[in-house]
Amino acid sequence: MRQRLVPLLPLSLALLLSACATQPQQQESARVTEEIQLNFEQLVAGMNDAAEEVQAQSDEPSEQQLRELADEQSYELPPLADSILERGFTLVGTPYRYGGKSIKTGFDCSGFVGYLFRKEAGIELPRSTREMISLDAPKIKRSELEPGDLVFFNNRGRGRVSHAGIYIGDDQFIHSSSSRSGGVRVDSLDDAYWRASFMQAKRVLALASVASDATSRN
Template identity: 55%
Template structure:
């Protein structure tokens, strides 16, 4: 009896194996095909190349934009930033006053920024943070911040700018915070509150005029002398 069915066993095995191959998912069948693997590898490499190229284009566009703002200007941004920030730090503790724009009256956030940029860089910035965020200056990524960059926050919610400060470096920024917190002070962007409310940053110093105020030159010279003592 067994001898009668013996020739049928190989045929049954061949049929079973053919059936499994037919029911195998298309993706699995394709993955076992060397030509398909080579095609997928080539497509993946092409997509990665396209993505890298698009990222590079974005970076080049940003560099070109920054260069455009800096063309034909004999000053160096770090010098202006040092002057602004040194003056700002000398005003730490100055009281907060809504609408304030001077050392005698006190400052609100935009009044403090406007005062420093006017006195140290000869720049006239918009009066409110809502107008200031719209200035025609290069946007700066969070991880590309440089001293002197303007920082904007949405402290009142709904994604609208309601506060601004100036980046110091090392994730620190200076601002006229509020009456309750003591006016002009230094805070960290790493603090949960400021990290959560941060909107964007702009390099306003790229718009500075070619001729800087004499007070800036004097302040910078004084700063450099202190650094070399």
């Protein structure tokens, strides 16, 4: 019996050694596989995070878009424009007076504009047209004028700004023109003189508060 077992011993020993050698290899292989799988998952997660960040950045509006949006929202004030123009129409025929800024004294051009914006929109404008045109308000193309925008003129394209009025729509504006032309009146931007004298326009109502917290009307 012992002699029959002797030939089996080398074979058993060989199988045992083979098993002992194979088990660490399998363990090492499994460990490497786990590390590769973990690294791959981390790489995918990092790529997803980067993609989400890029998408979030692309969804954020640019500074220019924010400024344009602010401009659009800040000018949603038709009641103010309407009230300014309504009172302006009641003043048609008020005499022109250089330096004037009230109904009692009469108006010059900047005095008339300043009076309406102060009374109806609660906006205190500078006294002179030179200061008005320098206000930090959005510049408006003539083709994009809206009622309530300020329009500025010089003398047929010569010299600095010398006159201002308020756009009322349909290429017309209201202003205190001159003593010879009857003071406060409505004129057309298409008239030869005003067409040649037009300089620029500004949306000064954008400076007002969004709510109608205008100064109490007198």
